[in-house]
Each structure stands twice: as C-alpha cells, then as structure tokens.
Amino acid sequence: MSELLPPVIVGAGPAGIRAAERLVAAGLRPVVVDEAARWGGQIYRQPPDGGFTRPKTALYGFEAGKADALHRAMAAIRDRVDYRPRTLVWNCEAGALDLLSEGASEALPFSHLILATGATDRVLPFPGWTLPGVFTLGGSQVALKFQGCAVGRRVAFLGTGPLLYLVAYQYLKAGVEVAGVFDTTPFAAQARATAGMLRDPATLAKGLLFVGWLRAHGVPIHNGVRPVRAEGAERVDALVWRDARGQVRRTACDAVAFGLGLRSETQLADLAGCRFRFDEADRAWLPERDGAGRSSVPGVYLAGDGSGIAGADAAELAGERAALALLEDLGRPVEAARVKELDGRLARIVAFRRSLSAAFPFPADWADAIADDTMICRCEGVTAGAVREVARSGQAREMNRAKALTRAGMGRCQGRMCSATTAELLSRTLGTGPYGVGRLRAQPPIKPLPIATVVPSPPRGEGQGEGDALRGPGRSTALFQPATNAPPRIPLTQPSPRFRRTEGPSVASAQTSFAHERGGEGTDDGREVA
Amino acid sequence: MALLQRVAEQGRRVVRFTLDGRPVEALEGDTVMTAMLTNGDRLRRAEFADSPRAGFCMMGACQDCWVRTEEGERLRACGTFIAEGMRLLSTGEWTS
Numbered sequence: 001m002s003e004l005l006p007p008v009i010v011g012a013g014p015a016g017i018r019a020a021e022r023l024v025a026a027g028l029r030p031v032v033v034d035e036a037a038r039w040g041g042q043i044y045r046q047p048p049d050g051g052f053t054r055p056k057t058a059l060y061g062f063e064a065g066k067a068d069a070l071h072r073a074m075a076a077i078r079d080r081v082d083y084r085p086r087t088l089v090w091n092c093e094a095g096a097l098d099l100l101s102e103g104a105s106e107a108l109p110f111s112h113l114i115l116a117t118g119a120t121d122r123v124l125p126f127p128g129w130t131l132p133g134v135f136t137l138g139g140s141q142v143a144l145k146f147q148g149c150a151v152g153r154r155v156a157f158l159g160t161g162p163l164l165y166l167v168a169y170q171y172l173k174a175g176v177e178v179a180g181v182f183d184t185t186p187f188a189a190q191a192r193a194t195a196g197m198l199r200d201p202a203t204l205a206k207g208l209l210f211v212g213w214l215r216a217h218g219v220p221i222h223n224g225v226r227p228v229r230a231e232g233a234e235r236v237d238a239l240v241w242r243d244a245r246g247q248v249r250r251t252a253c254d255a256v257a258f259g260l261g262l263r264s265e266t267q268l269a270d271l272a273g274c275r276f277r278f279d280e281a282d283r284a285w286l287p288e289r290d291g292a293g294r295s296s297v298p299g300v301y302l303a304g305d306g307s308g309i310a311g312a313d314a315a316e317l318a319g320e321r322a323a324l325a326l327l328e329d330l331g332r333p334v335e336a337a338r339v340k341e342l343d344g345r346l347a348r349i350v351a352f353r354r355s356l357s358a359a360f361p362f363p364a365d366w367a368d369a370i371a372d373d374t375m376i377c378r379c380e381g382v383t384a385g386a387v388r389e390v391a392r393s394g395q396a397r398e399m400n401r402a403k404a405l406t407r408a409g410m411g412r413c414q415g416r417m418c419s420a421t422t423a424e425l426l427s428r429t430l431g432t433g434p435y436g437v438g439r440l441r442a443q444p445p446i447k448p449l450p451i452a453t454v455v456p457s458p459p460r461g462e463g464q465g466e467g468d469a470l471r472g473p474g475r476s477t478a479l480f481q482p483a484t485n486a487p488p489r490i491p492l493t494q495p496s497p498r499f500r501r502t503e504g505p506s507v508a509s510a511q512t513s514f515a516h517e518r519g520g521e522g523t524d525d526g527r528e529v530a
Numbered sequence: 531m532a533l534l535q536r537v538a539e540q541g542r543r544v545v546r547f548t549l550d551g552r553p554v555e556a557l558e559g560d561t562v563m564t565a566m567l568t569n570g571d572r573l574r575r576a577e578f579a580d581s582p583r584a585g586f587c588m589m590g591a592c593q594d595c596w597v598r599t600e601e602g603e604r605l606r607a608c609g610t611f612i613a614e615g616m617r618l619l620s621t622g623e624w625t626s
Binding site: 035042047048049050051052053054058120121130131132133134135136138139140142143144146147148149150151152153174175176234235255265375378379380381411412413416417447448 | 557568579582583590591593
C-alpha cells in the first residue's frame with residue numbers, strides 16, 4: 001500500500017525544487033508542500049503577485065541566474081507535481097504529516113518524505129533587541145526583496161556570517177544609508193580564513209567585492225565588535241557598541257539588522273523520529289544524514305539548510321541527491337555518474353564551508369556578557385538571569401527542564417529565537433559546552449494554530465497508527481472527517497494557562513505547555529478568530 | 531514616523547485601510563506588516579512587558595508580529611497580505 005503513496009517534499013526552496021524535479025524526471029508525481037505563496041524559498045523568494053516590476057537582476061544580484069533557473073525549473077514541472085503553497089506542516093507523526101491550509105487541517109500520509117525546511121537567522125540577545133527597528137539580517141533582506149522596503153533610513157549591520165556583508169551591500173545598492181558594518185569577528189581571524197576560502201574563488205571574490213564596495217562608499221567596517229545596547233524609547237535611535245579595543249562607542253541609526261549565521265529548522269525531522277547529533281561547525285543539534293541525505297528513519301530524507309547550514313548551492317545539489325537516494329530505495333534505476341558528480345560537488349562545498357565558518361565564527365563569549373536582566377525570550381519576556389538561576393541552583397541541567405522551569409522556549413516561537421541563547425547560558429553556567437545541555441524537543445503544532453482549526457482524525461497507513469495515543473486510532477479510509485462527528489484529537493479549545501510575573505517562576509509540566517502552545521494563537525496563513 | 535521606508539516598487543495599486551481608526555494607504559502586495567510599518571512605528575505592545583514591538587524575522591519564524599483587527603481577529607502580519615478595508619490596531623495591550 002505504502003508504495004502507492006506519492007513522495008512528499010516539505011519546502012519549495014532550492015533543495016525542495018531540485019528534489020521535485022528529479023522525482024518528476026523519474027515519472028513520479030511528488031506532493032510539494034510550502035508555507036510561502038510562491039516557490040523559491042527564502043534566498044530566492046519571489047515578490048508577491050501583482051504590480052511588482054523589478055527584474056531578477058535587481059532582486060538577486062549575482063545570483064539572478066541561479067534564482068531564475070530555479071524558478072523556471074519549478075514552473076516547468078508545475079503540472080506534474082501536487083503543489084500546495086500557503087500550507088503549513090504542523091506535525092509529522094506515525095507516517096503522516098498534518099497540514100494546515102485555509103484554516104483547515106488535513107492529514108497527508110506518506111511512505112517517502114524529503115524534508116527541505118530551510119533555516120532562519122541565529123540570534124543572541126542584547127539590551128534593546130526587541131525595540132522596533134531591530135530586525136534579523138534575513139528579515140531585512142526579505143523587506144527589500146519581497147516588499148521593496150528598507151528597515152530604516154540609516155541602518156547598522158551587526159553580527160557575523162556571509163549575510164552580514166551581502167545585505168549591507170544590497171541596502172547600499174538600493175540607495176539606503178548604511179551606518180556601518182559591525183562584525184563580531186576579529187580582523188585577524190578573518191584574514192587567516194581567507195586562504196581556505198580560495199577553494200571557492202568565485203564566492204571569495206563576491207565577498208571581497210561587497211567589502212570593497214562598502215568601503216568605497218565610505219561605509220565604516222568594524223571588526224571584533226560586541227553590542228552594548230540598541231538605544232531608543234519607542235524605536236531605535238542608536239547602536240551602542242564596544243570596539244575591538246574595548247572602547248564603548250555610539251552610532252546613530254534608526255534600524256539595526258542583526259544575525260549570527262543561520263539556524264536549521266529541524267522540528268519536523270525531530271517529530272519524524274530522526275536521530276540527532278551535535279554538530280560542532282553549526283554549534284547545534286542536527287538530524288543525522290548520510291552523504292545522500294538519508295536520515296536514521298527509513299523513508300525520511302533530509303536536504304538543504306534545514307539539516308545543516310551549507311548554503312543555497314549545496315541545497316540544490318543535496319535536494320537532487322536526496323531524490324536520487326529515494327529513487328534508489330524504491331528500486332528505481334539511477335544514473336551512477338550523476339550520483340558521483342553530485343557527491344563530489346557536495347564534498348567540495350562542505351570543505352569550503354569549514355573555511356567560511358572560520359571566517360565568521362560564532363562569538364562564543366557573547367553569552368557571558370548578557371546581563372541578568374536582559375530579556376532572552378521575545379515571546380514571554382524570560383530573562384537571562386532566570387535561565388542562569390535554574391542552572392546554578394541545580395534545578396535544570398538540560399534544555400527541556402530549563403524550559404519547564406523558566407518558560408524559555410515555551411512561547412509562540414517554540415524556541416526558534418531563544419534556544420541558541422538558552423543553550424549558551426545553561427552550558428556556560430554549568431561548564432558543559434553546548435553539547436552537554438541537549439536540545440529542545442519539538443512539540444506539535446510546530447507553529448501556532450488557530451483555535452478554530454478543525455483537526456479531523458487522520459487517516460493513517462495500515463500498521464502505522466499504533467501507539468498513537470494522542471490521535472486515537474488511525475483510519476485508512478476517509479480522507480476527511482466532518483467536524484460535527486470528529487472530536488478533536490487534542491484539546492484545541494482548552495484555555496491557555498496565564499503566566500503572571502507576580503506569581504514567580506511558573507513550574508509548568510509538559511502537558512500544560514502543550515495546551516498553552518495550542519491555545520489562542522494564530523495560523524500560519526495568518527488568520528485567527530480570537 | 532514610519533519604520534519601514536519604501537525604496538522600490540512604488541507603482542502598485544493603492545489599498546485603503548484603517549490603522550487605529552485612522553484612514554491610511556498601502557500598496558497591493560504589501561504584507562500587513564509593511565502596510566502598518568510604512569504608516570507607523572510599531573505593530574503592537576508586548577503582553578509581558580509594556581514595550582512596543584514591530585516584528586523581527588519577517589519570515590514566519592519568530593511569531594513576534596501578531597496584530598489585532600477591530601473585529602478581534604488576529605493576524606500574523608508578515609504572512610498576511612493587506613486587503614481593502616482592513617481595520618487594524620497597533621494600540622492597546624494583549625493579555626491573551
């Protein structure tokens with residue numbers, strides 16, 4: 001039975017599209033589920049329909065050719081894939097995905113699944129980081145590319161990673177004043193790493209061009225920077241920072257674009273049961289994958305930045321490679337020469353990534369400088385001090401216990417914005433290294449669902465629904481059960497427990513957090529009836 | 531006043547909506563976030579601290595851009611497009 005199910009791809013970015021293309025070429029009709037309204041992912045995100053006129057050269061710069069090729073690849077197979085845009089995958093369990101589209105949930109059983117879930121900016125907090133005008137680097141790029149907007153009139157670029165210089169350059173090209181680039185990496189470290197980057201002269205040349213262009217336009221570039229605070233009452237009006245010599249300086253600006261490299265979106269791999277390992281280069285727990293993209297779970301494949309940061313070029317190759325692995329596992333013939341070529345190119349990118357990590361290292365000491373009263377959790381206002389306290393007092397030695405005790409990671413974003421911070425604070429207080437404090441377990445729904453969502457009892461493949469206590473028994477017939485006779489599998493209407501600061505730290509169990517995460521939030525398509 | 535600054539794509543059709551009761555304009559294809567932040571400098575005030583917020587990641591991950599309509603509907607501002615006649619709020623606090 002399971003072989004009759006079409007393969008399912010989550011994500012329509014570089015990895016997802018190339019995977020779909022390869023499966024279509026083999027005569028399959030994959031389902032492609034994507035949260036966005038149009039394909040392309042974040043890096044090659046397309047403007048909305050209607051009235052946008054900038055050419056791809058203006059939107060994607062040097063990468064316009066790649067973006068165009070990728071967009072065309074999906075357009076060419078559009079009638080041979082079951083494409084589901086504007087659809088959130090909110091759970092993966094017992095051989096099926098739970099999808100949310102237009103306010104209704106639907107289960108999609110699968111036998112073979114490729115997860116190409118992408119990444120978002122990795123961030124650490126500093127005082128003032130929740131002020132209007134502080135955005136992620138990726139978000140600042142989305143504003144420009146997707147909306148034709150700059151995040152401010154005079155923007156400071158802070159952090160590390162290739163996006164730092166790329167987005168600063170794109171802003172400058174768009175006519176926005178760049179107040180400065182504030183790179184956390186010491187100049188000497190970057191200079192040392194340049195030699196290794198000669199493995200990919202084109203990428204190195206682009207990086208040097210961005211830096212050269214910025215300098216030529218009088219943009220100050222500072223290395224070895226640490227943020228002190230973003231200043232402002234109702235919005236940002238300055239970035240206060242410490243230079244490499246320890247001097248505190250102030251730069252007037254009305255926006256700060258900020259990021260420390262990228263962080264993989266791994267929740268679905270976790271819910272699918274994939275085994276994780278700690279990756280030193282990404283300083284994060286990542287789902288294990290072999291060179292072909294196979295996870296530890298048969299039938300589940302991983303491709304692109306969602307299972308380890310390697311960039312868009314690698315994602316395209318890895319997407320195709322994972323599709324070839326899937327086809328091999330189905331007993332279909334695959335072209336050995338193509339497999340070999342992809343493996344070789346992926347290996348070269350991995351080697352280059354090591355140099356890039358050396359050029360843009362994670363500022364490991366940043367967490368020590370976070371004051372106890374700094375808010376680390378944007379969702380629920382948890383402070384650094386609260387996390388340090390549960391570690392110091394011996395109450396929490398790992399991430400999930402710290403979450404239960406402090407609520408860091410329990411809010412709407414489910415730890416996407418605070419888990420890197422919590423891991424650093426916990427591990428540095430305990431002296432374990434980030435590896436030693438484990439990782440946050442993913443919880444469905446992985447993003448807020450509307451309280452009015454109809455969640456039918458899902459169809460499950462035979463023999464796949466056992467032990468699925470939360471959902472009740474799987475049914476293999478009806479695709480959709482009407483709301484009137486389908487009691488929700490989970491108490492979606494349960495009121496959220498209120499968290500009041502005056503009551504002291506909330507000691508919430510996993511069960512109440514579960515209900516809280518479901519209570520009263522909105523859909524990924526953006527709507528909720530409160 | 532406006533947090534976001536338009537630097538391109540300004541030839542789109544005008545869409546009218548209200549922000550805290552005030553009639554304002556956005557452009558077709560704007561997200562609710564763009565529509566609000568080109569007419570003001572915040573989306574809402576945070577529940578747990580009396581502080582203004584204006585979103586953060588713009589790609590549906592941080593969940594910091596939820597806004598309310600006068601009808602009581604909640605929208606994720608970065609993932610919802612503006613529509614003619616929307617009545618959006620950036621004032622008041624959330625407690626739920």
